[in-house]
Every structure is written in C-alpha cells, then in structure tokens.
Amino acid sequence: MIMEKKTMWTKKDLLGLEHLSAEEIELILYTAASFKEVTTRQIKKVPALRGKTVVNLFYEPSTRTRTSFELAAKRLSADVINIEIEASSVKKGETLIDTGRNIEALKIDIIVVRHNCSGAPNILAGAIKSSVVNAGDGWHEHPTQALLDMFTLKSKLGRIEGLNVSIIGDIAHSRVCRSNIWGLTKLGAKVTVCAPKMLIPEGVEKMGVRVTDNIDEALKDADAINVLRMQFERDGATAFPSRLEYFKQYGITNERLKKCKKGIVVMHPGPINRGVEMSSEVADGQNSVILEQVTNGIAVRMAVLYLITLAKEARR
Amino acid sequence: MALQEKTKILDKIALDKTLERIAHEILEKLKSVDDLAIVGIKNRGAHLGERLADRIEKLAGKRPDVGALDITLYRDDLTQVSEQPVVHATEIDFDIDGRTIILVDDVLFTGRTIRCALDALIDLGRPGQIQLAVLIDRGHRELPIRADYVGKNVPTSLKEVVEVRLTEVDGKDEVVLCEKV
Numbered sequence: 188m189i190m191e192k193k194t195m196w197t198k199k200d201l202l203g204l205e206h207l208s209a210e211e212i213e214l215i216l217y218t219a220a221s222f223k224e225v226t227t228r229q230i231k232k233v234p235a236l237r238g239k240t241v242v243n244l245f246y247e248p249s250t251r252t253r254t255s256f257e258l259a260a261k262r263l264s265a266d267v268i269n270i271e272i273e274a275s276s277v278k279k280g281e282t283l284i285d286t287g288r289n290i291e292a293l294k295i296d297i298i299v300v301r302h303n304c305s306g307a308p309n310i311l312a313g314a315i316k317s318s319v320v321n322a323g324d325g326w327h328e329h330p331t332q333a334l335l336d337m338f339t340l341k342s343k344l345g346r347i348e349g350l351n352v353s354i355i356g357d358i359a360h361s362r363v364c365r366s367n368i369w370g371l372t373k374l375g376a377k378v379t380v381c382a383p384k385m386l387i388p389e390g391v392e393k394m395g396v397r398v399t400d401n402i403d404e405a406l407k408d409a410d411a412i413n414v415l416r417m418q419f420e421r422d423g424a425t426a427f428p429s430r431l432e433y434f435k436q437y438g439i440t441n442e443r444l445k446k447c448k449k450g451i452v453v454m455h456p457g458p459i460n461r462g463v464e465m466s467s468e469v470a471d472g473q474n475s476v477i478l479e480q481v482t483n484g485i486a487v488r489m490a491v492l493y494l495i496t497l498a499k500e501a502r503r
Numbered sequence: 504m505a506l507q508e509k510t511k512i513l514d515k516i517a518l519d520k521t522l523e524r525i526a527h528e529i530l531e532k533l534k535s536v537d538d539l540a541i542v543g544i545k546n547r548g549a550h551l552g553e554r555l556a557d558r559i560e561k562l563a564g565k566r567p568d569v570g571a572l573d574i575t576l577y578r579d580d581l582t583q584v585s586e587q588p589v590v591h592a593t594e595i596d597f598d599i600d601g602r603t604i605i606l607v608d609d610v611l612f613t614g615r616t617i618r619c620a621l622d623a624l625i626d627l628g629r630p631g632q633i634q635l636a637v638l639i640d641r642g643h644r645e646l647p648i649r650a651d652y653v654g655k656n657v658p659t660s661l662k663e664v665v666e667v668r669l670t671e672v673d674g675k676d677e678v679v680l681c682e683k684v
Contacts, residue, residue, distance in 0.1 A: 222590070223592075224593055232626070233576035490590075
C-alpha cells in the first residue's frame, strides 16, 4: 500500500467513523499495514508505547475485541489493565463518568470502552482528558471492527474505491454495519444492505446505501459480502419466525456463492452462528477471510492506539 | 524553517565513486560475502543499501541479501516530535541470525537513529555482527557510536543541515550543505 502523507491524526479519541475524513481512515489503514509486519515477527513487540497505560473497560461481554485490544497494546509495549464490570464498583451504582474519572486518577492514557448504550463513549470522552477508543456502543458504532474489515478488504482486493460491498443480516441492531457504511462510503465503495424487512431500520438509505430484502439482488455483482450475526440475545429473536427459516431465505451457502462473482470475499465479524447466517462450508471455505479479519484486527488496533498517543504528545 | 543551500558536498560522479569505494572497503574487510547482508535505514539509507548491493554483486559475483528497516517505532523522541512520523513497514525477508549485517544510512549525526536501528535489528534476530556504513559523517555525536565505513567526513555547525538527494526519491543525485535561515 502506497500513500502520500496527506494528513495527520489530531483527534484525542476514536469514537466512530461517522466524523472521520477519508484521509484519516486511509492513514489508519496505511499505518496498520506497517504494524501487520510487526505481528509476523518472531519478537512481536515494539517499544513505541512504552510507559503508557491502556485500560479495557468493558460493560458487555467480549472475547475477541478485548483480547485483540489487549494484544495490540502489549505489542506496543504499553501496560494493560482489564476492568471486569461484574466485579467492579459499577455493581454498587457508580456512574460511567465517575468510573472514568477514577480510572483517570490512576494516571492512565487510553480507555478502551464497550458499552450497551449508544453514545456512552462520547459521554466518557467529554468528561475526561484521557483518550477514549470506542470498542462498540449499543447499536451506534464499532469503528475498529469496520476498520479491520476495510483493511482486510483492501489487502484482498487491492482497493476499496468502486467495490460493490453487500452487508447482509441484522442491519437494525448492528453497530458493525453502521460503522462499515460510514467507512466504506467515505472511501468510495458502493454499499448495499440486505435483510428481512423487519431488520431494516427506517431511513438507512439516507446513509447513501442501496437497500434490498432480496438476497439474490444483494449477491449479484458483489465483490465482497459482510455477513452479520443474527443477534438472538437482542431483539433479533422476535424479528424472524425461526433460525432455519432465516437460513433458507438469507443464509450464505455454496449454492448461492456459485452464482456470485468469482473470488468474492466473504467476511463475518464473528461470532458465527453456523447454519444461520452461513453454512459451515462457506465459513471454512476458500472465499472466507473470517480468521484473517481476526489477525488483522490486532494491526488495526495497534495503529489506532499509536496514532492517538502520538497526536496527544504533539498537543502537549 | 527555510533552508539555504551553501555548498555542494558531492555531485553525482563523486557520489558514485564514494559508493564504489565503500563497496571495495566492505569486501576488503570481510573477505567473504557468504554471510553478508545489507540493511538500509528508511528512507534514503534503504536506497543506498540497494546501490551498495549492486556494486558488491558486480565486484564479488554474488548479490548479498538486501533489506530495509523502518525505525519509527523505536525512536526515543516520539513524544517530542511535533511532526508525526509516518510508520512504514520493515522489509527484511531473510533470517538475520548469525549474519554479518552492514547497516546503511545517509547521514550520521547524533547517533540516535543508529541506536534505534540496532534495537530494531536485534528484535528481528541475533546477527553475528553488525557494521555501519554511512555516506556522510557530520559529527555532533550524542551516543558512543561510530561508523565502520564513511563516504565523507563533513565538519558542520548545528545550524547546518546535510541534505542527501537521491534519484529514487528526489529525482537527482547530490549531497548539499544547507543552513537554516
């Protein structure tokens, strides 16, 4: 990936992709490409964030994202603290802002926060001087997931501009989908969202995407698909009669892939419901980049932590 | 900060001759090129490394492995620089364990870049030995570091800047002494 240095990172926080410029997104992707090389070394560690502390504050369960942020920080030589909400003062009624201020009083540098309420990271970022990175908030945004999806796409297909990307699944409840739409459209991809009508939020077409409830329509001409998880633990369970019914109508199978463009890239943010969003053959098949997405996630998060730290030092 | 050109230190012909001499010196000192690998420090050191490898190949009949090292993440002034350095990827696709590495850079100044490069290299493996080749040594060392091969020693003041321009990056080959005005 070749990039002219057009822009600098100046933001204190990464709260979402909605308010980033195309250049800022490109800068993160370019920086991530360098960090990917670090993750392939025998000694997967560089001293760039030595002496910095990153706090993972997760109000929702997560294995993938939390581990990925933790590894990213450790590979930059930062110290990492994980705060388990189940065992914390939040259970005693402490508010998000109080929790944030108390953590900040411990002289940390970055708080990575996941919260079930949309906008919670923005509130936290406004209340403290430390940097805040959104690791997923409600149905709002999950910027690092979208960045790693775009990074994977770019490394597979060489570009993002002009690609047809279809996002299939629970559009209504998906922060991954929202961040992907913001990011992909800014970089010039043509985005289609596809779901049963019940799972398409009103007004989504205003985000600059094509909307369809027909899976064949979404797969035709697609260079890549991003298949979202059916969120049975949220309202998704009531939106569709049964898992089998969903799989029949929207599940990605080898039969459906055969009709697609050759070399179509199949992504999924995980965790997969096998036999619901896609069949096991597809999940483990040649077109799937699902595990590469996980690997790339570390490099992308390293880039985010690094750029945010550098910008902060420059402001001093 | 503007720069005013004062004197030309090397033109294209002199630069070519200087690299040729360094290539000869490397071969004279090492005797064998079997373990030799050349690692240039990005950005211009990497191009100089490629050129040295070309010359060594012509002289010894065998091309040494060549790599490029990005030292941004190892800098000790990350927290002080006002301009944000862009991180580039390190490109060393060979095993450096036990090898004789010639580290190449354009200008040797405080020695801090070389300190970073040594840390970065040692994170990639355990070389048998590391030697340093620079096109220009301008003095003012802040660390106990010296070069094994020097193209030209140029006494400078701290107000001066040595600009190495290479065809690959700048469209022409020359080394110019400038002054901050």
